[in-house]
Amino acid sequence: MIELKKYHLWVLGCQMNKSDGERIAGVLQSCGLKPTLKEAEADLLVVVACSVRQAAIDRIYGKARQWEKRRGSGKLSTILTGCVLDLDKNKxxxxxxxIIPIKDIKRLPDFLEKKANLDLAAASYLKLPPRYGSKFQAYVPILTGCNNYCSYCVVPYVRGREISRPAKEVMAECQWLLQNGYKEITLIGQNVNSYQSGRYDFPELLEEIDSLKGNFWLRFATSHPKDLSDELIEAMARGKHLTPHLHLPIQSGDKKILQAMNRHYTPGQYLKLVAKVKQRIPGLMISTDVIVGYPGETKSQFNNTAKIMRQVLFDMVYINKYSPRGGTAAAKLADNVSWREKKRREKVLNGILKRTALERNKKLINKTVRVLVDGWKQGDCFGKSDTFKTVVFSGDQKMIGKFVAVKIISAGSWGLKGELV
Ligand code: SF4
Structure with missing residues (x-):
């Protein structure tokens, strides 16, 4: 084993993977390794792989080939974790x-032949102390695994069935964050709506965290439409710290494709749900995920997705071109929509989003919004509003990590410009 000093973390995919990355960083730093953002400077590369996209796995192959020369000359060690199937492992x-399952990352010190200055023996994977990527924003995992078996996703195979983190542990992490000046907590899990620990279901957990003292925002992701309960909508509407933003993946606007995806809701049910939440929480922003070119998706089925996008007026849509992820049910089907057609469908949806997002953003002109500043460049501050809109305004670098009030003066599809109030 080479003498390891610096590690570089490469995280693909969702917030859950980012949070896993923070826990990996916590373990590595307890072993005395320092982080570097530059791949070339690192003597240890750790890759956290993604659950849904085969394209992400293919990118790892591409990168791994580039590392081979340094690895072959003994200057580099490499570790792969995250959502990795046996099939991926072999290749x-x-x-x-x-190659290590994410739940076993506490074994990293043994592999690195290092002594960790943490008691890892008793720690469950979610209890490992993270090295947060920010001093004011934090992801807090509340559950891992999934019972849903969407046809295109490997999470249930690689992470297993849902396990909720004890509410006491979640509360303790949130309390620590607030005592240490954190301004934004995002509770994460593959399907937060099915959280259950003792007497706490997800709405009850939200209410308990929302009742904590402090000046903070509380967000969560991701919600499965089939499990979004009235109690959760009430908790969101009543919460003092809960932000008016809901990420609710639709994936397709076609009934048959949703059935094939094993999603357990219809486009009609999704529309009703959105109407209900919007009615109870005025000013709510809704974002979603869509997959285009699922096996067998006809042009008219795709047009149903385009139609529902025009109906819902999403504020943001994360559009993915389908690529079969080995090991999933969908990967057994013929990937029969050409890449060119997938790109065309993506372009059509992007065009709709550009118009609807602009329409929605224009409604905020002359309104004052609260922004948590998270970046600064050449005199401009950047941040997100409570509704998760990107806002830019002239300001001081010292504002990073603070809440400020900004009056919106102009709007584009992807963000808002404003003036400090
Ligand atoms: S809900 Fe579906 S897409 Fe999300 S993690 Fe579970 S199986 Fe994957």
């Missing part, structure tokens, strides 16, 4: 020194 084995 990737030659490029990685260690």
């Amino acid at each position: 990737m084995r030659e490029f990685f020194d260690l």
